[in-house]
Amino acid sequence: MRRMFGILTALIAALATFAITPAAQAAPTRPVIFVHGYTGSASNWVTAMSVFRLHGYRSDQLFAYEYNSYGDNVQNARGLASYVEQVKARTGASQVDIVNHSMGGLVSLYYLKVLNGHPNVGRLASIAGANHGTTYAAACLIFTTCQQMYPGSSFIAQITSGDETPGDTRYATWYSPCDGIIIPYTSTRLSGATNNFVACQTHLGFLVDPIVLGQIADFTRS
Numbered sequence: 001m002r003r004m005f006g007i008l009t010a011l012i013a014a015l016a017t018f019a020i021t022p023a024a025q026a027a028p029t030r031p032v033i034f035v036h037g038y039t040g041s042a043s044n045w046v047t048a049m050s051v052f053r054l055h056g057y058r059s060d061q062l063f064a065y066e067y068n069s070y071g072d073n074v075q076n077a078r079g080l081a082s083y084v085e086q087v088k089a090r091t092g093a094s095q096v097d098i099v100n101h102s103m104g105g106l107v108s109l110y111y112l113k114v115l116n117g118h119p120n121v122g123r124l125a126s127i128a129g130a131n132h133g134t135t136y137a138a139a140c141l142i143f144t145t146c147q148q149m150y151p152g153s154s155f156i157a158q159i160t161s162g163d164e165t166p167g168d169t170r171y172a173t174w175y176s177p178c179d180g181i182i183i184p185y186t187s188t189r190l191s192g193a194t195n196n197f198v199a200c201q202t203h204l205g206f207l208v209d210p211i212v213l214g215q216i217a218d219f220t221r222s
Contacts, residue, residue: 028221030122031061031091033084037102037130038145039069044101047208048216055217063087067107070143073155077110084111084120097123097220101207102181103149105129105188109159118167123220126173127206132160132187151187165192172219174212176201194219 032052034045042064049062065083067076087096098121100108105126111117112124130137133151140146148155165171171193179185181203189195201209 028055028057028061029093030095030097030220031063031087031093032057032097032099032220033080033087034062034064035080035098035100035104035108036064036066037100037104037128038140038149040101040104042066044207047210048099048213051210051213052217052220055214056221057217061091069103069145072144073103073106073110073148076107076145077115080107080111081115081117084117088120095120095122097121097125099125099127099216099220100129101127102203103130103145105131106149106155106159109164110155112169113159113163113166118169121167121169123222124169124171125216125219126171126188126190126193127212127216128175128179128182128203129173129188130182131164131173131190132156134181134187135183136181163192164190170194170219170222172196172216174198174206174216176206179203 034048036044045064052062053059065080067079084096098108108124109131112121130149133149133153133156135151137146137149141150147153171190173188173190173193174196175185175188176198177185178200179202182188198212206212
C-alpha cells in the first residue's frame with residue numbers, strides 16, 4: 001500500500017508539473033522597446049536587457065529607441081511611432097511593449113495617446129517617468145524638450161488631460177521618494193495604471209535595480 005501511495009503521489013506531482021510548466025515558462029510573445037530619458041542612450045538599458053534575458057526574452061526581442069534629447073518631444077514621439085512599425089515588421093509581432101525612463105515617459109505617452117499608438121502597445125512600463133512633469137527641468141529650459149517636461153506645459157496637458165491610460169494597453173509605473181530628479185516624485189503615477197511605490201531608489205539607480213527590472217520583465221511578459 002505504501003509503495004502504491006508513493007507511485008500515485010509521484011504520478012500526481014508529474015502531472016501537476018506537466019500542467020504548470022508550459023504556462024510558467026511560456027516564452028514572451030511581444031518584443032520590448034526601451035525608451036531612454038533626457039541625455040540618455042541605448043547604453044542605459046544594458047542591465048535591463050540582461051535581466052529581461054534571464055526572464056525568458058531572446059536578444060532579438062529587445063530593442064532600444066534613441067532620440068534627440070535637445071530637440072522636440074513631438075518629433076521624438078513621431079520617431080518612436082516609426083520605430084514601433086520597424087520592430088513590428090522585423091519581428092512579425094502585431095504589438096510591442098514599451099519600457100521607458102524619465103523623459104522617455106513623455107515621448108511614450110504622446111505616442112500612445114496623441115498619436116493614437118496604443119493599439120500597437122500591449123504593455124507600457126514607466127520607470128521614474130516625468131509623466132506629469134518635473135520642476136528639475138527648470139535647469140535646462142533653453143531646450144524645447146525641457147520646456148515640455150516642466151509641470152503645467154501644454155505638452156503635458158495633452159498627455160494627461162482626460163484618460164491618462166487610453167486603450168486596452170496595460171500600464172504600470174515605478175516611482176520612489178528617493179528619486180531626486182522627478183519632483184514631485186509622485187509625478188510618475190498615472191490614473192488607471194498599476195502604480196508601484198519603491199521605498200527608496202534614485203533616479204538612475206532604477207536602471208540597474210535587478211528587483212525592479214525583474215518586476216517589469218514579469219509585467220511585460222504577462
